[in-house]
Amino acid sequence: MRYDFNTDREFDIIAIGRACIDLNAVEYNRPMEETMTFTKYVGGSPANIAIGCSKLGLKAGFIGKISDDQHGRFIEQYMRNVGVDTSHMVVDQEGHKTGLAFTEIKSPEDCSILMYRENVADLYLKPSEVDEEYIKRSKILLVSGTALSKSPSREAVLKAISLAKKHDVKVIFELDYRPYTWISTDETSVYYSLVAEKADVVIGTRDEYDIMEGTKDGKNEETVRYLFQHSPDLIIIKHGVEGSYAYAKSGETFQANAYRTKVLKTFGAGDAYASAFLYALITGKDIETALKYGSASAAIVVSRHSSSDAMPKAEEIEQLIAERS
Ligand SMILES: Nc1ncnc2c1ncn2[C@@H]1O[C@H](COP(=O)(O)OP(=O)(O)O)[C@@H](O)[C@H]1O
Numbered sequence: 010m011r012y013d014f015n016t017d018r019e020f021d022i023i024a025i026g027r028a029c030i031d032l033n034a035v036e037y038n039r040p041m042e043e044t045m046t047f048t049k050y051v052g053g054s055p056a057n058i059a060i061g062c063s064k065l066g067l068k069a070g071f072i073g074k075i076s077d078d079q080h081g082r083f084i085e086q087y088m089r090n091v092g093v094d095t096s097h098m099v100v101d102q103e104g105h106k107t108g109l110a111f112t113e114i115k116s117p118e119d120c121s122i123l124m125y126r127e128n129v130a131d132l133y134l135k136p137s138e139v140d141e142e143y144i145k146r147s148k149i150l151l152v153s154g155t156a157l158s159k160s161p162s163r164e165a166v167l168k169a170i171s172l173a174k175k176h177d178v179k180v181i182f183e184l185d186y187r188p189y190t191w192i193s194t195d196e197t198s199v200y201y202s203l204v205a206e207k208a209d210v211v212i213g214t215r216d217e218y219d220i221m222e223g224t225k226d227g228k229n230e231e232t233v234r235y236l237f238q239h240s241p242d243l244i245i246i247k248h249g250v251e252g253s254y255a256y257a258k259s260g261e262t263f264q265a266n267a268y269r270t271k272v273l274k275t276f277g278a279g280d281a282y283a284s285a286f287l288y289a290l291i292t293g294k295d296i297e298t299a300l301k302y303g304s305a306s307a308a309i310v311v312s313r314h315s316s317s318d319a320m321p322k323a324e325e326i327e328q329l330i331a332e333r334s
């Protein structure tokens with residue numbers, strides 16, 4: 010089964026949300042307190058997804074706000090150099106800063122992220138900075154859940170979603186739950202449900218759907234039954250190394266296993282998965298194959314040091330799938 014997009018659009022995907030910096034521990038297998046050196050990469054889930062899509066050959070654009078300093082300029086330059094259209098990245102004029110994510114690699118299975126996100130520029134994107142003419146040029150609007158956590162970014166994203174729906178741009182909602190940005194899980198649940206009900210495709214981990222539904226140990230079948238009463242016609246639920254599922258409104262279900270690999274760290278998996286899954290869908294592959302692309306890309310990225318810079322080329326993904334099939 011394939012998923013249809015508007016074919017007459019210049020951009021394959023425009024992502025909206027944060028473009029930040031990851032500082033990844035150079036010394037592995039030790040706690041942050043003992044880590045002395047970090048390597049700098051562009052980060053932020055929607056930026057990583059746009060970068061991943063661009064490296065796979067899609068035409069990707071980005072809507073977001075960056076700081077007016079060296080970090081903001083580094084992010085814009087890196088994204089432009091990998092082919093992402095940065096013409097709608099707005100430079101903050103109010104002194105807000107770039108978000109930082111320090112990653113801790115205690116062991117391949119025990120990784121965490123320490124985020125510094127006080128007064129971050131990305132959450133100050135205003136509705137007036139979202140351009141209808143830009144959004145209507147794309148097949149997809151990729152929305153990151155974290156961008157809903159505060160005003161005015163929240164309203165900017167809601168405006169972008171309305172414009173996407175007006176112009177038949179598919180809304181892909183990546184739940185991307187980062188607890189530190191929200192006041193409470195009740196607040197998250199309100200905004201996640203609101204946007205998931207409007208989206209065409211929802212992508213998230215089982216835990217993230219539980220946050221959306223305000224539940225614990227939720228069941229995929231119940232999540233799907235709820236969301237199919239609304240706009241979504243395709244729902245992706247990831248279960249980490251246990252693999253992932255796609256549920257289509259037509260009633261079909263697809264499953265993919267994770268690919269075993271030599272894991273360096275666990276973060277970056279979700280963003281790699283989303284970019285390769287969307288690449289496969291946009292290039293006309295069936296949903297089952299798209300799940301494999303997502304899983305293979307995630308396996309490649311967890312074996313490498315970064316999330317953004319590590320995003321693979323299509324040939325690398327295809328080679329891994331061929332080797333394991
Ligand atoms: N340790 C791992 N080794 C190989 N693949 C993995 C590993 N962890 C996750 N993946 C792959 O990445 C996908 C997304 O991972 P998951 O942990 O569910 O998302 P997120 O990174 O968003 O929390 C999984 O469906 C799986 O295919």
Ligand SMILES: O=C(O)C[C@@H](O)[C@H](O)C(=O)COP(=O)(O)O
Nearest residue numbers: 052053054276277278279280316
């Ligand atoms: O999203 C962020 O702000 C941090 C990311 O850049 C970081 O690389 C990361 O956590 C990615 O993890 P994922 O969500 O598991 O793909």
